[in-house]
Amino acid sequence: MTDKAWPSLCILLLTYEDGARNTAEITLRSALDNIRYSGDIHVHIADDGSVPGHVDVLRAIAAGYDNVVTVGSTNANRHGYGASYNLASQVVHTAHEIILPLEDDWRLTRLLLLDNLVATLNGGYHIDCIRLGYLGFTQPLQGLVMHTPAGVMMRLDPFSAERHVAAGHPRLETRAFQRGVGPWLEDRPAGATEFEWCGRAAARVNVAWPMDIIQPIGDLFVHIGSHELGELQPG
Numbered sequence: 001m002t003d004k005a006w007p008s009l010c011i012l013l014l015t016y017e018d019g020a021r022n023t024a025e026i027t028l029r030s031a032l033d034n035i036r037y038s039g040d041i042h043v044h045i046a047d048d049g050s051v052p053g054h055v056d057v058l059r060a061i062a063a064g065y066d067n068v069v070t071v072g073s074t075n076a077n078r079h080g081y082g083a084s085y086n087l088a089s090q091v092v093h094t095a096h097e098i099i100l101p102l103e104d105d106w107r108l109t110r111l112l113l114l115d116n117l118v119a120t121l122n123g124g125y126h127i128d129c130i131r132l133g134y135l136g137f138t139q140p141l142q143g144l145v146m147h148t149p150a151g152v153m154m155r156l157d158p159f160s161a162e163r164h165v166a167a168g169h170p171r172l173e174t175r176a177f178q179r180g181v182g183p184w185l186e187d188r189p190a191g192a193t194e195f196e197w198c199g200r201a202a203a204r205v206n207v208a209w210p211m212d213i214i215q216p217i218g219d220l221f222v223h224i225g226s227h228e229l230g231e232l233q234p235g
Contacts, residue, residue: 006039007097007118012088013043013058014081015104017050023225024104028058031102032065037114040069042096046088049078082184082193089183093175102170106133106221114172116150117210121174123148127155128177128206133169134218135209137162143209151212158204165204168194170221177206189233 011031015024028043035041043062047055055073062071072091076084085101092099098118112132120127125148135141139161143154156165168190181202185193197203214220 006037006115007122008040008042008095009037009098009100009114009118010042010044010092010096011035012046012085012092012099012101013104014046014048014084014088014101015050015054015058016048016081016084017054017104019051021105021225024054024058025061026224027102027104027106027108028061030108031100032062032068034108034110035100035112035114037067037118039118041067042070042072043068044088044092045071045073046076046084047073048076048080048084080187080193081190082188082197083186085184086186089178093179097175099173099175099178100132100170101168101173103168105223105225106170107224108170108221109219112220116148117172117213119149120153120208121172125153125155125208126206127153127208128174128180129166130172130208130210131167131169132171132210132214133167133221135214135216136164136167139163141165145211148208150210153208153210153212155206155208156204158201158207160204163195164198166198166207168198169218 013028045055045058059071062068074087076087117130141160141162143156145154158165185196
């Protein structure tokens with residue numbers, strides 16, 4: 001592909017800083033230090049009403065990278081994870097075909113080469129979401145093993161007993177996939193919001209695990225910080 005043929009990629013950083021976490025800067029820097037992509041990279045900060053100055057710092061960090069073309073931001077003003085995601089999507093979907101949702105407590109530990117992953121999303125393999133976190137499960141989770149430009153992948157069976165075929169971990173998704181799944185629930189804690197989303201039939205179809213890139217325990221993106229916000233009530 002030529003540079004112009006590569007679809008536009010947006011790193012969608014979902015963040016809320018209450019003054020006690022201080023992980024978002026690590027998340028953003030580790031991503032921009034290690035991601036490599038032949039197309040344009042954009043950053044959008046999806047904030048949910050953080051302490052003053054938080055978004056300004058993140059925007060300045062992203063703008064300091066030569067490989068970042070544009071930096072945007074939205075503020076859901078404490079209406080919760082789902083509202084923040086929905087508001088940001090209204091902006092991101094207007095310009096970007098590939099989205100990398102990234103919550104602000106994950107650190108990218110090594111180089112992440114995106115060209116072959118994006119080629120897989122656009123290559124007719126019936127894969128629209130590629131998980132990049134860990135592969136957790138408490139119920140049977142099966143899938144179809146297949147060859148792709150990004151190596152061997154397992155396309156997860158949407159009829160698996162495990163609820164988390166899709167998960168709110170770092171992942172690559174097409175705009176069409178996100179639109180097909182639809183808006184996230186708003187004004188609910190993040191954990192409950194994700195639990196509802198991953199149970200939708202549309203969120204369970206064409207989701208893949210890159211077997212040649214990540215170990216199931218999750219050795220690419222790792223969790224950081226100890227101040228969890230999954231049950232924090234919006235508002």
